[in-house]
Each structure stands twice: as C-alpha cells, then as structure tokens.
Amino acid sequence: MILIKNGRLVDPLSKRDEVVDIVIEKDKIKEIGKNLNPDGFEYIIDATGCVVAPGLIDIHVHFRDPGFTYKEDIFSGAKAAAKGGFTTVVCMANTKPVVDNEETLKYILDKGKESDINVLQVSTVTKGLKGKELVDFDEMFEAGAVGFSDDGIPIKHTKLVYEAMKKAKELNVPISLHEENPVFIKKAGVNDGKVSKELGLEGGATSLAENIMVSRDVMIALETGAKVNIQHISSKEAVKTVKFAKSLGANVYAEASPHHFTLNQEAVLKYGSLAKMNPPLRTEEDRLAIIEGLKDDTIEIIATDHAPHSKEEKENEFTKCPSGITGLETSLGLGITTLVNGGHLDLMHLLEKMTINPAKLYNLDRGYIKEGSFADIVIFNPDEKWEVKDFESKATNTPFIGEVLDGKIKYTICEGKVVYEG
Incomplete structure (x- = not known):
C-alpha cells in the first residue's frame, strides 16, 4: 500500500x-483522511507543499506507432506522458497503416496495455484518411475505439461529415475534427500575415481556412446532436463561433493546445521550424482570445497535440519540414506559468481542463479523486521552477527548450503504480 501524506x-x-x-x-484509492497512521505502508510519499491532483488526461497525442516509430513509439510516448503528469492519453489515428481496421487498433491497444499508463485510441472517420468513405463505426467501436477523428486531415465532404456525426451520436462517442480548409492555405504551418511575408513566403494558412470549417461543423453538430470536439482551436473568430453554437444548444467542445495560448506568430521568427504547426500560431489578438475562451469555458479542454518528429526532419527547410511540436512534458508547466501565474485561471480551473473535462468528452471513468476511484494521481509543486531540457520522448522538437517553467512534477501514479518520480 501507498500513503501520500500532507498533500x-x-x-x-x-x-x-x-x-x-x-x-x-492496489489500483484504487482506499481512504482519504487527515493524520492517518503511517505504520504498515510499503511506500510513503511526503507531499508537503505539493498539490495532489487527478492524473492528467490528454485527448490529442500522436505516438507514431505503428509506422513511424523512429519519431515515437507507444512505450516512449507513455514515458513522456508519465513525466508530464498524464495517466491517460487518446492517440490519433494517422499512423501507418492508419487506424481504420480492427487489426491495427488491436495492435495499439494491446501494446498500450503493456505501457506505464492508459493508452486509448480513436479510429479514423474515413477509410484511409481519404475523406471519401466512412469506416465501419460499429465495428471499430466494438473493437475498442473511444471516438473518431481524421486529425491532421480536414474532411471536405459535407454530407460525409453529417453522416459521421449521426453515427457518432448513435454510439454516444465524440467525433474530433481538424478544421483547416486547404483551399485557403498557401503555405501550411505559418499564419498568413506579417510573419509569413517577413519570411518571404507567398502566403500562409489563413484563419479563414479554420473559421469556415468550424462554422460548418458546429451547425451540423447542432442539427445532429452529436458530441463534437473542435481540435486545437487557434483563431479568435473560431472561438466566437464555438461560443455561439453552444448558446444555440450544440453539444460542441473545443480544445486549446498550450502552444496556442502561450505563443503567437512572432515565435516563428525566433524558433523557425520548431514553431511550425497546423493550425499555425496566429496573432497576439488570437492568442488572447484563446485565453478568454479558456476563462469563460468556451474552451473546456487543454490538449497537447503532442507531435514528435526527428531532428533531421525538423532541420529541413521551413516549407519542407513537417508541422508539429512535442507537448506532453511541458503542458502542465505551461498551464501553470502562463494561465495560473499569469492571472487568467486558478489552479482548480486549469486542472478541470486537464482532467475531468477531457474524461467527460470521452466517457471515461477517470479524472477525479475519491475513495473507490482508480488511483490515477499526479503530485507536483506549483511553486517550484524547472528548466525544460531532458526528455523521455524520442523527440525534442519544441520551442520551449531552455525555458524555465513553474510547476515541478514529483510523482505520477497510474492505477496505484508509481510510473514517474522526479
């Protein structure tokens, strides 16, 4: 048995x-009390001065397994998650082969069971991520998919999105959408504006590319009643659109990535390809709108979009290198540093967006602490500073290397097992 004291x-x-x-x-919380007798415990953790919170839940990660395991695999991704305080993750389906079949899904789920944390998996929405034909939703749900997403690739076929949402509603599972219409993107990974011009690029990714797809999809969500998640929201207009759709009664969620509430497009000039992502970092006005959306719960979830790439890939020419940054190991620190210590959210509100809210979206019996619940716990010192430098992930493609953040993680416990000690 484990005793956590004075947390x-x-x-x-x-x-x-x-x-x-x-x-x-074992794997459950047996008792919560004060001044409990420490005798007879195999493991005692002195949590004086530390926060004891539910294990964090990230509903948007790329573990690159199968197919791209030189970037990340399920075991290295799980270790990175544990170091970041996460005990549950939901993996996206753009692997190789893609997760549009039972065999690939089973491979990931079986390997995930051997890892340190809870590794869950979505199915693609469309076969082969081609946006032309829906996967067998019933078959993939029965095989263990917790939701559906073509993340990374927008679904352009409107009627197909409508049919997908109807099926997701029937199964009571979320459908998560990457919202960028390629018609309005000249160069992916950088905002179309001042910075793209300064880099000598002929355009970039416009906010219009995101806004028109968000507008379409929240209205389809309203019509179908489906539980729809707008992934990595990045524009001020998209935030307003989600807020409007919620006011009409649409069952729409939105997630914000730490990089979108911490950085703006100017970061591309400083960090180059390490700040290249889809959707891109936008203006300071957009960044502040995302923070306002987090404050008023238009955006209920913080999700990393953990996207590992090799050093060689990211060192390529900006227009040829892949988009995305790693995020699992810096997410809580960025949230505390930027949002809590920046005076935007209190700690309870931040943790809500990283635990119980993502659990509710994906119908998970996780994200809370009470007697009888799974012992998924993160213990951290919110006042202790730490430097971003050493990684459990195979990848180090992040603009935050060398940054000093608040909120040092001391322990991560998943189903009663200490999976990280820092």
Whole structure:
C-alpha cells in the first residue's frame, strides 16, 4: 500500500481543496483522511507543499506507432506522458497503416496495455484518411475505439461529415475534427500575415481556412446532436463561433493546445521550424482570445497535440519540414506559468481542463479523486521552477527548450503504480 501524506488535494469534480492524507491499495484509492497512521505502508510519499491532483488526461497525442516509430513509439510516448503528469492519453489515428481496421487498433491497444499508463485510441472517420468513405463505426467501436477523428486531415465532404456525426451520436462517442480548409492555405504551418511575408513566403494558412470549417461543423453538430470536439482551436473568430453554437444548444467542445495560448506568430521568427504547426500560431489578438475562451469555458479542454518528429526532419527547410511540436512534458508547466501565474485561471480551473473535462468528452471513468476511484494521481509543486531540457520522448522538437517553467512534477501514479518520480 501507498500513503501520500500532507498533500493539498485539488479535485476538480468535487471542488475539494484541502490538505489530506491518501491511502492507495492496489489500483484504487482506499481512504482519504487527515493524520492517518503511517505504520504498515510499503511506500510513503511526503507531499508537503505539493498539490495532489487527478492524473492528467490528454485527448490529442500522436505516438507514431505503428509506422513511424523512429519519431515515437507507444512505450516512449507513455514515458513522456508519465513525466508530464498524464495517466491517460487518446492517440490519433494517422499512423501507418492508419487506424481504420480492427487489426491495427488491436495492435495499439494491446501494446498500450503493456505501457506505464492508459493508452486509448480513436479510429479514423474515413477509410484511409481519404475523406471519401466512412469506416465501419460499429465495428471499430466494438473493437475498442473511444471516438473518431481524421486529425491532421480536414474532411471536405459535407454530407460525409453529417453522416459521421449521426453515427457518432448513435454510439454516444465524440467525433474530433481538424478544421483547416486547404483551399485557403498557401503555405501550411505559418499564419498568413506579417510573419509569413517577413519570411518571404507567398502566403500562409489563413484563419479563414479554420473559421469556415468550424462554422460548418458546429451547425451540423447542432442539427445532429452529436458530441463534437473542435481540435486545437487557434483563431479568435473560431472561438466566437464555438461560443455561439453552444448558446444555440450544440453539444460542441473545443480544445486549446498550450502552444496556442502561450505563443503567437512572432515565435516563428525566433524558433523557425520548431514553431511550425497546423493550425499555425496566429496573432497576439488570437492568442488572447484563446485565453478568454479558456476563462469563460468556451474552451473546456487543454490538449497537447503532442507531435514528435526527428531532428533531421525538423532541420529541413521551413516549407519542407513537417508541422508539429512535442507537448506532453511541458503542458502542465505551461498551464501553470502562463494561465495560473499569469492571472487568467486558478489552479482548480486549469486542472478541470486537464482532467475531468477531457474524461467527460470521452466517457471515461477517470479524472477525479475519491475513495473507490482508480488511483490515477499526479503530485507536483506549483511553486517550484524547472528548466525544460531532458526528455523521455524520442523527440525534442519544441520551442520551449531552455525555458524555465513553474510547476515541478514529483510523482505520477497510474492505477496505484508509481510510473514517474522526479
């Protein structure tokens, strides 16, 4: 058994915020109390001065397995997640082969069971990510897919999106959408504007590319009643559109990535390809709109879009290198540094967006701490500073290397097992 002593329990589901002791027996939380007798425990963690919170949940990661394991694999991705305080992740389906069949899905889920954390997987929405024909939703759901997403590739066929949402509604699972219409993108990975011009690029990715697809899809969500997640929202107009759709009664969620609430397009000039991503970093006005959306719960979820690439790939010419950055190991630190210590969210509100809200979207019995629940826990010191430099991920493609962040993670516990100690 494990005893966690004198930790500040912050639980977003119950809104409990107090110093307690917690007893873990096997994979569950056995008791929460004060001044519990420490005798007879195999493992005692002194959490004085630290926050004890539900294990973090990231609903948007790329573990590149199968097919691109030189970038990341399920085991290295899981270790990166554990170091970042995550005990559950949802992997995207753009592997090789893509996750549009039972065999590939089973491979990932079986390998995930051997990892340190809970590795869940979505199915593609369309066969081969080609946007022409829906996968067998029933078959993939029965095989263990927790939702559906063609992330990385927008679905241009409107009627197909409508049919997909109807099926997702029937199964009561989320459908998560990458919202960028390629018609309005000249150069992917950089915002169309001042910075793209300064780099000598003939255009970039316009916010219109995102806005028109978000507008379409939230209206289809309203019509179908489907649970729809707008992935890595990046424009101020898209935030307003989601807010409007919610006011009409649409069951729409939105997620923001830490890089989109921390950086703006100017970062591309400083970091080059390390700040190249889809959708791109936009203007400071867009960044502030995302923060406002997080504050008023238009955006309920923080998700990393953890996208590992090799050093050689990222060192390629800007227009030829892949988009995306790693994020699992810096997410909590960026949230505390930018949002909490920046005066935008309190700690309870931040953790809500990283635990119980993503759990609700994906119908997971996780993201909270109470007696009898799974012992998925992260323990961190919100006041301790740490430098971004050493990684469990195979990849180091992040603009945050060398940054000093607040919120040092001390332990990650997944189903009663200590999977990270820092």
